[in-house]
Structure formats: C-alpha cells, structure tokens
Amino acid sequence: MVDILHRVGVVSSPDDVYAALTTIDGxxxxxxxxxxxxxxxxxxxxxxxxxxxxxxxxxxxxPAERVLWEVVDGPEEWIGTRISFDLKQEDxxxxxxxxxxxxxxxxxFMYHCSTKWATFLMSxxxxxxxxxxxxxxxxxxxxxxx
Amino acid sequence: MVDILHRVGVVSSPDDVYAALTTIDGxxxxxxxxxxxxxxxxxxxxxxxxxxxxxxxxxxxxPAERVLWEVVDGPEEWIGTRISFDLKQEDxxxxxxxxxxxxxxxxxFMYHCSTKWATFLMSxxxxxxxxxxxxxxxxxxxxxxx
Numbered sequence: 465m466v467d468i469l470h471r472v473g474v475v476s477s478p479d480d481v482y483a484a485l486t487t488i489d490g491x492x493x494x495x496x497x498x499x500x501x502x503x504x505x506x507x508x509x510x511x512x513x514x515x516x517x518x519x520x521x522x523x524x525x526x527p528a529e530r531v532l533w534e535v536v537d538g539p540e541e542w543i544g545t546r547i548s549f550d551l552k553q554e555d556x557x558x559x560x561x562x563x564x565x566x567x568x569x570x571x572x573f574m575y576h577c578s579t580k581w582a583t584f585l586m587s588x589x590x591x592x593x594x595x596x597x598x599x600x601x602x603x604x605x606x607x608x609x610x
Numbered sequence: 611m612v613d614i615l616h617r618v619g620v621v622s623s624p625d626d627v628y629a630a631l632t633t634i635d636g637x638x639x640x641x642x643x644x645x646x647x648x649x650x651x652x653x654x655x656x657x658x659x660x661x662x663x664x665x666x667x668x669x670x671x672x673p674a675e676r677v678l679w680e681v682v683d684g685p686e687e688w689i690g691t692r693i694s695f696d697l698k699q700e701d702x703x704x705x706x707x708x709x710x711x712x713x714x715x716x717x718x719f720m721y722h723c724s725t726k727w728a729t730f731l732m733s734x735x736x737x738x739x740x741x742x743x744x745x746x747x748x749x750x751x752x753x754x755x756x
Contacts, residue, residue: 471752579617583732602703605620606617606618
C-alpha cells in the first residue's frame with residue numbers, strides 16, 4: 465500500500481478550512497475553478513481541469529474535523545482511491561492532515577500527484593489566509609505534466 | 611513500508627540539476643544555506659536548519675542520472691532512511707523522481723516532511739531555472755512546524 469501524505473497548517477479557523485473543503489465555491493477557490501456538483505454527503509463533486517478531471521463521492525463530512533471522498537471517475541489509477549482531510553487546531557493554525565490512499569502501485573503519475581497535491585494544499589492555505597488561492601487554470605506548473 | 615515520492619520537472623539540463631545535488635554551493639542554493647561537508651561518494655554532507663539538521667552519507671552519485679544519500683544523523687525518524695534523486699530528460703525538462711524511503715511508520719512528522727520536500731524541490735526548480743532558490747532560512751513556511 466502506498467499513500468500520499470501531507471501536513472499543512474493554515475492560519476485560519478477549522479470552520480473556514482472546512483468550508484473550503486465542503487462548498488463548491490470554496491473548492492473552486494483552491495483546486496480548480498471548474499468545480500461543480502453536490503458537495504453534501506452522498507453527493508458527487510465534479511472537478512475538471514484542462515486535460516480531464518475527477519469525480520469524487522463525498523463519504524464523510526464532519527464539520528471542522530474531517531472530510532472523506534472516494535474517487536468514482538477519473539484517471540484509471542485514481543478510481544477507487546480515497547482522499548481525506550483531517551483537521552485539528554494547534555497554536556494559531558488549523559492543521560490539515562491529508563491522505564490520498566489506496567494507490568495500487570507507486571507509478572510515476574503518483575510521484576507527480578504527490579507534488580501537485582502539495583502545491584494545491586498551499587493554494588488552499590493561501591485562499592484561507594488571504595482570500596485568494598491558485599486554483600487551476602492558475603495553478604503552479606511543476607513539470608511537463610503540468 | 612511508506613515512502614515520500616515526488617516528481618518535478620526543471621527547465622534545465624540534467625548536468626545543471628546534478629550539480630545542484632552534488633556540490634555544496636548547489637545544495638546551499640535550494641535546501642539550506644547552512645550546508646557543509648564532503649559531497650563526494652563516501653563523504654558526509656551536513657545540512658543545518660534553525661531547529662537542527664541532517665547528516666547524509668553520499669552512497670551513489672552518477673553524473674546527470676542519480677544521487678543517493680543515507681541519513682546517518684538527524685531526527686530519530688530519519689536515521690537510516692534513504693533519499694534518492696533520479697534524473698531523466700523529457701521534452702525541455704529534466705525530470706527529478708524523488709524518493710525518501712525507509713520510514714518505519716507514517717508518523718505525523720512524515721506528513722510534514724512530504725509537503726516540505728515538495729516546497730524544497732520547487733526551490734531547486736527555481737534555483738536551476740532562475741539562478742535563485744528559496745533555501746532555509748528563506749524557505750516557505752507551511753505550518754507551525756515550519
């Protein structure tokens with residue numbers, strides 16, 4: 465089992481970070497502007513990017529504490545994987561513990577997604593701290609795979 | 611076994627990226643300004659940060675292709691882990707496949723290091739592309755753990 469793990473601290477409340485993870489507007493503010501769908505538990509959120517996208521089923525949404533998605537459509541390597549965000553408060557920070565788990569193999573695309581997730585989590589931090597993130601198509605280019 | 615994996619593409623030659631990984635000046639330009647020691651195979655490089663640091667033994671250094679270090683001193687969770695950089699050319703990019711492997715457990719510190727490595731690899735990219743990276747103590751703060 466190989467997982468992508470990240471930890472980012474946001475100078476903002478857990479409620480604000482939770483909103484950025486559970487509302488279409490919030491998600492569009494840091495991951496991709498082309499976000500649509502139903503962000504309630506049981507709903508499916510559609511994230512679209514230039515080269516394609518991901519459909520996520522919302523499995524858990526516990527206010528100010530935890531969000532869990534399952535990938536129900538997208539690149540083959542992603543389907544069936546799960547993405548979670550666990551929130552806690554430490555000092556002036558809301559700490560996000562991020563996991564993207566269930567990858568079958570550590571393929572090169574996984575290396576890419578690991579780095580890309582880090583930059584998007586920094587975009588989420590920026591959104592919550594300044595009001596403006598760097599969602600696609602304004603995201604940081606990290607390589608030839610974008 | 612849990613590993614940290616990243617993929618970054620640098621618009622620069624494999625030789626230049628290799629130099630940034632195998633010379634004290636290069637390493638000081640993207641990871642930490644306080645870098646010292648012997649960067650030849652068999653040597654030990656000492657990387658120091660505000661809160662402490664890491665000593666890396668250079669196990670492999672294959673020009674323009676691969677660098678492998680073993681952590682011989684530093685935080686307990688890091689000792690004995692290995693860090694590798696594999697380089698290849700794709701389009702206008704030198705692709706870095708990064709691995710930090712051998713973590714015993716996916717402790718919270720590993721989540722932090724995963725994100726932090728991503729930001730330092732972006733600093734390496736910036737150094738190679740613009741001549742100026744963001745090494746400690748000028749590195750991006752990602753959380754209360756810095």
